[in-house]
Amino acid sequence: MKKTYAILGAGNGGQAIAGYISSLGYRVRLYDPMTEVVNKLNERGSIKLTGIYDSENKIELVSTDLKKVVKGADIVMVVNPSIYHRDMAINCAPFIEENQFIFLHPGGTFGAFAFKKGLEDGGCKFDVPIAESNTLIYACRAVEAGIVNVAGKKDRLLVATFPAANNEMVCNSLKEIYEEIEPASNVLVTSFDNTNPIFHPAPTLLSTSWVESDKDFLYYYEGISNSIGQFIIEMDKERIEVGKALGLEYGTDLISSFDQYELEYNCKGDNIMEVVRNVGAYEGIKGPNSLKTRYLYEDIPMGLVAIASLGDALGINVERIKLIISLGEKLLNEDFYTNSRNLKNLGLENMSSEEIFNFAITGQK
Amino acid sequence: MKKTYAILGAGNGGQAIAGYISSLGYRVRLYDPMTEVVNKLNERGSIKLTGIYDSENKIELVSTDLKKVVKGADIVMVVNPSIYHRDMAINCAPFIEENQFIFLHPGGTFGAFAFKKGLEDGGCKFDVPIAESNTLIYACRAVEAGIVNVAGKKDRLLVATFPAANNEMVCNSLKEIYEEIEPASNVLVTSFDNTNPIFHPAPTLLSTSWVESDKDFLYYYEGISNSIGQFIIEMDKERIEVGKALGLEYGTDLISSFDQYELEYNCKGDNIMEVVRNVGAYEGIKGPNSLKTRYLYEDIPMGLVAIASLGDALGINVERIKLIISLGEKLLNEDFYTNSRNLKNLGLENMSSEEIFNFAITGQK
Numbered sequence: 130m131k132k133t134y135a136i137l138g139a140g141n142g143g144q145a146i147a148g149y150i151s152s153l154g155y156r157v158r159l160y161d162p163m164t165e166v167v168n169k170l171n172e173r174g175s176i177k178l179t180g181i182y183d184s185e186n187k188i189e190l191v192s193t194d195l196k197k198v199v200k201g202a203d204i205v206m207v208v209n210p211s212i213y214h215r216d217m218a219i220n221c222a223p224f225i226e227e228n229q230f231i232f233l234h235p236g237g238t239f240g241a242f243a244f245k246k247g248l249e250d251g252g253c254k255f256d257v258p259i260a261e262s263n264t265l266i267y268a269c270r271a272v273e274a275g276i277v278n279v280a281g282k283k284d285r286l287l288v289a290t291f292p293a294a295n296n297e298m299v300c301n302s303l304k305e306i307y308e309e310i311e312p313a314s315n316v317l318v319t320s321f322d323n324t325n326p327i328f329h330p331a332p333t334l335l336s337t338s339w340v341e342s343d344k345d346f347l348y349y350y351e352g353i354s355n356s357i358g359q360f361i362i363e364m365d366k367e368r369i370e371v372g373k374a375l376g377l378e379y380g381t382d383l384i385s386s387f388d389q390y391e392l393e394y395n396c397k398g399d400n401i402m403e404v405v406r407n408v409g410a411y412e413g414i415k416g417p418n419s420l421k422t423r424y425l426y427e428d429i430p431m432g433l434v435a436i437a438s439l440g441d442a443l444g445i446n447v448e449r450i451k452l453i454i455s456l457g458e459k460l461l462n463e464d465f466y467t468n469s470r471n472l473k474n475l476g477l478e479n480m481s482s483e484e485i486f487n488f489a490i491t492g493q494k
Numbered sequence: 495m496k497k498t499y500a501i502l503g504a505g506n507g508g509q510a511i512a513g514y515i516s517s518l519g520y521r522v523r524l525y526d527p528m529t530e531v532v533n534k535l536n537e538r539g540s541i542k543l544t545g546i547y548d549s550e551n552k553i554e555l556v557s558t559d560l561k562k563v564v565k566g567a568d569i570v571m572v573v574n575p576s577i578y579h580r581d582m583a584i585n586c587a588p589f590i591e592e593n594q595f596i597f598l599h600p601g602g603t604f605g606a607f608a609f610k611k612g613l614e615d616g617g618c619k620f621d622v623p624i625a626e627s628n629t630l631i632y633a634c635r636a637v638e639a640g641i642v643n644v645a646g647k648k649d650r651l652l653v654a655t656f657p658a659a660n661n662e663m664v665c666n667s668l669k670e671i672y673e674e675i676e677p678a679s680n681v682l683v684t685s686f687d688n689t690n691p692i693f694h695p696a697p698t699l700l701s702t703s704w705v706e707s708d709k710d711f712l713y714y715y716e717g718i719s720n721s722i723g724q725f726i727i728e729m730d731k732e733r734i735e736v737g738k739a740l741g742l743e744y745g746t747d748l749i750s751s752f753d754q755y756e757l758e759y760n761c762k763g764d765n766i767m768e769v770v771r772n773v774g775a776y777e778g779i780k781g782p783n784s785l786k787t788r789y790l791y792e793d794i795p796m797g798l799v800a801i802a803s804l805g806d807a808l809g810i811n812v813e814r815i816k817l818i819i820s821l822g823e824k825l826l827n828e829d830f831y832t833n834s835r836n837l838k839n840l841g842l843e844n845m846s847s848e849e850i851f852n853f854a855i856t857g858q859k
Contacts, residue, residue: 335825337700338711341719346703354706356785360825420721452820459814460700460725 131155132302135202137217139166139191143208145269145277146234148176150306151186158190160198167193169274180269180279199224204232204302207244208265210423211237211431215474218247227255230290230299236261237427238323238435239475241291241316242489246476256492258295263287263322266307282309285393287322289313292492315489318382321372326432327365327386329424331453332357333417334460340417349411358402362386364449371440371447376486420461429457430469438472443482496520497667500567502582504531504556508573510634510642511599513541515671516551523555525563532558534639545634545644564589569597569667572609573630575788576602576796580839583612592620595655595664601626602792603688603800604840606656606681610857611841621857623660628652628687631672647674650758652687654678657857680854683747686737691797692730692751694789696818697722698782699825705782714776723767727751729814736805736812741851785826794822795834803837808847 132155136147139161151157161167170176170191177185192198199205199221207217214233225231225248233240241259248257268281286309290296293315300312313319332352339346346352353361365386369379377383390396390404398404405411417424433454440447458465472478477485480494488494497520501512504526516522526532535541535556542550557563564570564586572582579598590596590613598605606624613622633646651674655661658680665677678684697717704711711717718726730751734744742748755761755769763769770776782789798819805812823830837843842850845859853859 332703335700335702336704337722338697338717338719339701339704341721342711342716344716346707351707351709352703354703356706356825357702359827363824448820449824452817452824455813455817456821459728459817460721462724 132203132305133158133189133201135160135198135205137195137198137205137207137221138209138213139163139170140208141269141271141277142234142265142267144170144176144271144275145178145267145279146206146208147188148178148184148186148277149182149279151176151188152178152182152184153306155306157186157188158192158198158202159188160192160195162193164193166274167191173275175275177276178279179272179276181282182279195220196224199229200226202229205229206232206234208234210427211235211240211243211470212427214240214243215247215468218244219251222248222251222253225253225255225257227257230258230260230295230302232288232299232303233259233261234266235264235323236316236319237470238320238326238432239316239470240320241289242475242477243470245291246474249476258290258292258299260288260290260296260299260303261316261319263313263319266309284309286310287313287319289316289319291316291489293490314382315486317372317375317377317486317489320435321368321377321383322389323432324365324368324386324389326428326436327361327368328353329428330433330457331361331364333420333422333424334453334456335360336416337420337460340420346416348414348416349405349408352416353402353405355400355402358400358405360449362401364453367440367445367447367450368436370445371436371443374443374445375439375482425457425461426463429454430465432470434465435470435475438470438475439477439485442472442477497568497670498523498554498566500525500563500570502560502563502570502572502586503574503578504528504535505573506634506636506642507599507630507632509535509541509636509640510543510632510644511571511573512553513543513549513551513642514547514644516541516553517543517547517549518671520671521554522551523557523563523567524553525557525560527558529558531639532556538640540640542641543644544637544641546647547644560585561589565591567594570594571597571599573599575792576605576608576835577792579605579608580612580833583609584616587613587616587618590618590620590622592622595623595625595660595667597653597664597668598624598626599631600629600688601681601684602835603685603691603797604681604835605685606654607840607842608835610656611839614841623655623657623664625653625655625661625664625668626681626684628678628684631674649674651675652678652684654681654684656681656854658855679747680851682737682740682742682851682854685800686733686742686748687754688797689730689733689751689754691793691801692726692733693718694793695798695822696726696729698785698787698789699818699821700725701781702785702825705785711781713779713781714770714773717781718767718770720765720767723765723770725814727766729818732805732810732812732815733801735810736801736808739808739810740804740847790822790826791828794819795830797835799830800835800840803835803840804842804850807837807842
């Protein structure tokens with residue numbers, strides 16, 4: 130019998146994925162906490178994909194009832210901004226079953242650890258594998274509820290599983306739907322491959338007046354100016370040092386943003402401002418119109434705080450990363466630590482780098 | 495016999511002041527370290543004032559020789575960005591004479607303390623009074639060397655003298671040339687009246703991408719956006735708290751930026767963004783085109799560092815001010831502490847707030 134997928138989150142990505150997996154003949158259930166979205170999807174009765182796909186796809190169940198969606202599914206795929214992962218884990222915890230696995234698509238920075246801790250805190254009885262990808266496979270946008278334009282699909286999706294011993298099973302299963310999946314050795318690799326925390330908060334904050342003006346600006350072409358580019362490359366070095374301190378091998382499992390741009394976009398340059406200006410896909414992307422943006426509200430607490438907390442615990446200099454966290458907190462009047470991916474919420478308190486690395490591999494503390 | 499003025503600094507302000515004082519019939523000597531400027535002024539042979547003035551004025555001596563300019567003068571008026579005050583003091587020290595007084599026009603933040611310490615470090619034998627104003631009296635620009643357009647003159651020039659007992663003598667003397675002078679009770683008052691450190695560095699840094707783009711922006715109208723305005727008002731509160739901790743009376747000798755705008759420009763508003771947008775004089779002022787601007791290179795080391803160093807020493811929360819200093823240092827790859835108005839260079843190390851207040855009044859530690 131074909132597997133059953135529970136997709137948690139009916140945003141752009143969740144709808145696209147639900148439609149696509151259904152088109153392959155799998156059984157799909159879709160959860161969202163927002164009644165309005167769920168009602169609209171149920172009224173429509175199916176999800177239409179356009180763009181690189183062209184199909185109309187039945188979804189077995191669209192519901193605000195997490196229990197009905199999760200129980201009995203084979204794979205629980207979480208397609209949510211990382212700020213919701215912890216609450217989602219706590220809410221899922223009672224319904225997770227022994228033979229399921231979870232796939233955070235994407236995981237953000239240390240998503241698997243955060244989800245694991247959330248399941249524990251929610252009283253989950255089973256030690257299910259938790260996989261995470263480095264990014265969302267699609268560039269997509271729901272034109273209206275149930276009609277999703279999928280503009281593009283990435284060539285490569287890094288996936289690692291916590292604990293790592295389950296990765297082959299998980300990746301083999303997920304490759305049935307996405308052959309683009311490339312197994313990574315552990316969840317530290319996928320986490321450190323997410324450079325959004327480097328490329329989003331600092332340029333946004335250092336463009337505050339432009340963001341809040343009535344004038345548009347090009348996020349990558351103008352927002353990453355010369356000094357900002359130099360600054361974020363120094364932040365990137367702090368990210369790299371934390372990754373190295375955790376045992377990742379530089380050059381393979383952990384690469385610089387320069388190397389990432391060369392690998393993913395075949396773009397090089399003398400400095401990062403030049404590099405991003407060579408990325409065709411960035412050409413028309415505008416900066417946010419408000420500081421209330423996931424570039425800050427997701428990438429600071431879920432990304433920078435995670436890296437900074439680990440950096441501090443391991444004695445790595447993360448002064449620029451911490452500076453940007455503080456600037457965000459003070460400028461937005463927010464506390465970005467308490468409910469964030471701090472060491473407590475990641476379940477990594479009082480652990481050495483070796484213990485964290487082993488935890489990523491074995492799941493055992 | 496008419497007094498002799500030594501004007502140190504032949505920039506826009508120095509040339510305007512030298513020309514004006516000469517026009518009143520005083521003997522004027524003008525010093526500048528730049529040979530090119532001095533040669534041009536000597537070639538021209540006089541300083542022409544336009545705008546609110548219309549006169550052609552002989553200068554007794556224009557020279558790069560500090561000794562020749564300073565010795566025998568009655569009043570030594572320093573018309574320089576505050577970053578040069580310390581070096582100027584050290585260089586002047588051997589030539590200062592017993593009956594002179596010094597007038598820093600303007601003093602920046604704690605200019606008199608910085609100059610006093612510079613004179614000491616330069617081996618000055620005399621304890622001459624050091625006055626400072628809160629601002630430069632003119633809005634002026636040298637069209638070319640020796641021709642200065644004076645567009646406007648302020649209605650009020652706060653002047654305080656270190657030590658305060660000399661203030662009446664100094665102000666009476668300076669009022670011969672500027673009747674706009676209003677004596678302030680001590681140099682802490684004039685120092686804290688300088689809000690450039692609040693209004694320049696944060697908006698500039700938080701506009702980095704715009705500063706470095708090829709697009710102009712309006713410094714006050716666009717650069718002080720809603721969030722930036724709220725942030726600098728919190729910085730302003732830190733400034734106020736340091737001033738209060740030093741013994742300044744809030745509401746009279748120490749006022750908020752809101753009250754300052756109401757007093758000086760008759761502009762009010764619900765928030766500081768609204769207030770500055772009501773200031774007619776700000777209307778066309780554009781933001782800098784580069785981070786190499788005195789908004790950062792003067793106002794951080796000479797202003798914010800002075801306030802933060804004192805705040806830290808007195809146990810006042812100056813976290814936002816320190817955040818902006820750090821951001822400036824990291825973004826510009828500069829050390830803004832070592833050669834700045836830190837406690838050492840201000841001669842205020844290991845002093846309590848009472849001792850600093852008494853020092854400002856009496857000149858005695």
